[in-house]
Amino acid sequence: MQIVKPETVRPIEFIASRMRQMVRALAASTALLVASLAHAETYTYPGPMAVIPDGDGAGISVPITVSDFVGPITGISVAVNLQHVWSGDVVLRLRSPNGTTFDLVHEIGRPAPRPAGDSSDYNGTYTFVDENFVGAGNIWAAASADSTFAHIIPAGNYRTSGEGSDAATNLLAAFSGLDTAQINGEWTLIAIDDWFSDPGAINSVALTLVGGTPAASPPTATTGVTATAGDAQITVSFSAPASDGGSAITGYLASCVPQGGGAAITANGLLSPIMVTGLSNGTTYDCTVAASNAIGTGVASSTVSATPSAAPVTPVDSVAPAVTPVPTMSEWALIILGLLAAGFGARGLRRRS
Secondary structure, eight states, X not given: OOOOOOOOOOHHHHHHHHHHHHHHHHHHHHHHHHHHHSEXXXXXXXXXXXXXXXXXXXXXXXXXXXXSOOSOOOEEEEEEEEEESOGGGEEEXXXXXXXXXXXXXXXXXTTTXXXXXXOOBEEEEEEEEOTTOTTOBOHHHHHHSOOSTTOBOOOEEEEOBOTTOOOBOOHHHHHTTOOHHHHSEEEEEEEEEOSSSOOEEEEEEEEEEEESOOOOOOOOOOEEEXXXXXXXXXXXXXXXXXOOTTSOEEEEEEEEEETTSOOOEEEEXXXXXXXXXXXXXXXXXXXXXXXXXXXXXOOOOOOEEEOOOOOOXXXXXXXXXXXXXXXXXXXXXXXXXXXXXXXXXXXXXXHHO
């Protein structure tokens, strides 16, 4: 009888396995860190529906405006909501503002295995990503997976591919060399139908770019503004803006303009409230506040109005001096009679005693 030695775990293989697990965990953590440090912005063409000209090699151009993006591009994807019969006739091409062009997909199945291209249809949102995007599929394989005529290619994430091949292409490499000036502007999705009798349309496009920290901008408008009038002055109170624009707020500017026209009178401050002085009593002023940072001054707040007035004069209470009353002649006569009566009365009392 043959004795089989039980399988044992070899120490070297165990250590190697643990090392591979640690490397994978470190790679995942690094990817998360990079993603957290990166900044992604999505720019869209929301419609209206753009009909793809039938059998027109020039196709249709769908604009996507990119603004305030800081290069370089470290990640890119294009989501296209598309309906079209016979995918083998369709070319989707992305063009940057500086003229760099790149095919997202080019006539699936043409020239092989069928010269006419694949008969499957587009009907959904197809997101085209770089060849290194984990989990993305092969759109040629998805189109040919079902031999049923005119079946629909499932919506999802697909690697880009070029003309005449299902080989994945490098979408990111095509645009990663653009600088900030070349990135910002009008991008274009070009959709071409290279044969007749196959209708189709682009419903929407979303271009997502991943790059560095967005450029700072002036603060947004201050809120909660109130105005309290005083003597030739107005005190303006407010709350800080919802956003400092990515740069710390350095101060606030309060401005009061007389209704009916005239020069604005301003005052600066670091905090609320700010007192604007030198105003004319009896004139109504419209007042605003704007926050500033290192980039510039933000938009003014909503307007509040107040009318300065002079402080009322408070009268001083006067106290009349105490006056000792002087008896009149009739009062003196009564006093003398009273004294005489008192004297006679006292004499009579002494006689009786």
